[in-house]
Amino acid sequence: xxxxxxxxxxxxxxxxxxxxxxxxxxxxxxxxxxxxxxxxxxxxxxxxxxxxxxxxxxxxxxxxxxxxxxxxxxxxxxxxxxxxxxxxxxxxxxxxxxxxxxxxxxxxxxxxxxxxxxxxxxxxxxxxxxxxxxxxxxxxxxxxxxxxxxxxxxxxxxxxxxxxxxxxxxxxxxxxxxxxxxxxxxxxxxxxxxxxxxxxxxxxxxxxxxxxxxxxxxxxxxxxxxxxxxxxxxxxxxxxxxxxxxxxxxxxxxxxxxxxxxxxxxxxxxxxxxxxxxxxxxxxxxxxxxxxxxxxxxxxxxxxxxxxxxxxxxxxxxxxxxxxxxxxxxxxxxxxxxxxxxxxxxxxxxxxxxxxxxxxxxxxxxxxxxxxxxxxxxxxxxxxxxxxxxxxxxxxxxxxxxxxxxxxxxxxxxxx
Numbered sequence: 001x002x003x004x005x006x007x008x009x010x011x012x013x014x015x016x017x018x019x020x021x022x023x024x025x026x027x028x029x030x031x032x033x034x035x036x037x038x039x040x041x042x043x044x045x046x047x048x049x050x051x052x053x054x055x056x057x058x059x060x061x062x063x064x065x066x067x068x069x070x071x072x073x074x075x076x077x078x079x080x081x082x083x084x085x086x087x088x089x090x091x092x093x094x095x096x097x098x099x100x101x102x103x104x105x106x107x108x109x110x111x112x113x114x115x116x117x118x119x120x121x122x123x124x125x126x127x128x129x130x131x132x133x134x135x136x137x138x139x140x141x142x143x144x145x146x147x148x149x150x151x152x153x154x155x156x157x158x159x160x161x162x163x164x165x166x167x168x169x170x171x172x173x174x175x176x177x178x179x180x181x182x183x184x185x186x187x188x189x190x191x192x193x194x195x196x197x198x199x200x201x202x203x204x205x206x207x208x209x210x211x212x213x214x215x216x217x218x219x220x221x222x223x224x225x226x227x228x229x230x231x232x233x234x235x236x237x238x239x240x241x242x243x244x245x246x247x248x249x250x251x252x253x254x255x256x257x258x259x260x261x262x263x264x265x266x267x268x269x270x271x272x273x274x275x276x277x278x279x280x281x282x283x284x285x286x287x288x289x290x291x292x293x294x295x296x297x298x299x300x301x302x303x304x305x306x307x308x309x310x311x312x313x314x315x316x317x318x319x320x321x322x323x324x325x326x327x328x329x330x331x332x333x334x335x336x337x338x339x340x341x342x343x344x345x346x347x348x349x350x351x352x353x354x355x356x357x358x359x360x361x362x363x364x365x366x367x368x369x370x371x372x373x374x375x376x377x378x379x380x381x382x383x384x385x386x387x388x389x390x391x392x393x394x395x396x397x398x399x400x401x402x403x404x405x406x407x408x409x410x411x412x413x414x415x416x
Contacts (some may be wrong), residue, residue, distance in 0.1 A: 025256035031209035037077025064298035079121035110153035121156030127163030195229025205256030219267035248324035262294035286325035337364035364400025
């Protein structure tokens, strides 16, 4: 596909195969697949409270990701969140990085990443200030800032929603910024962080390649809705429940990715332990959501490596059918069991059996008829986390699950 772009005509029609619906996706040649990479937000940081990042940190993480084979798996994006900018614009009215933290400048950092086959993402805000530390936002400077990002060689711009003027709608503000980025002639992912409000699912895809669908995700399993934005809360469980009701297959697709926010993989053993983190990664993959890990990618532990570098689960996330998984059964009021499914390009199905509750040893199963197959069909069941086939069966399959745990399966219907 050509990366050439033209103002105002960057729409492609995407057929969502499972529902027969169409959405308009803003195709500027970027984000044909869900972006994978790292965000600075929760790495060596309490998710933006100290707000630390530096060129040394970014280069260190990038080199570690190359060395560990993460880039070869698709983890190519390095997104600096609300941490890189100086608190004042320069004499020309342009954004500038903190000279103490980024002494070589952003162009040099972008070049460093490009030389390693990676991409640079930078944070901004559609309001007058960013959300943290009184840094300048882009309101009133969309054209200037877009040109600055392009001049530096940035590949992604994330735009937050703080401190916006009250006399303009979010849709208007994001559209202005999108048009300014487009006019630079440099293709960049526009990642809208609008917290899922203002019915963004119905217009976000037409002006961005990624758009947030709910409030901030924080590194807890269950957390009440204390932040601004749509959704049932900031925890992993809350996001899963919200996505189940949102029906992501209606909206998600190439160049228009629904973003439930960063992965908080193994942030802390008491808040995002191994089970919670593996469940989180399973669902983000089933939805074909961006896989941007906000915890440290350097010196991966065996547990962390087993989650974020599982090629079979990543293959579900990147499957070219790009039909997001849907919840097909919800037993929240009884056992806590849920069943989710998505079709894959080769005719297989990806299925998650999920224990959403706090009780261990819960049996969750699915019948072939629930999946639209005949009960007598012979199906090969592959456990994607164990990375092995577990049997060839008819009728259906089930798993006994610990609290919060999943069984993520790939089902292949065998020819008769």
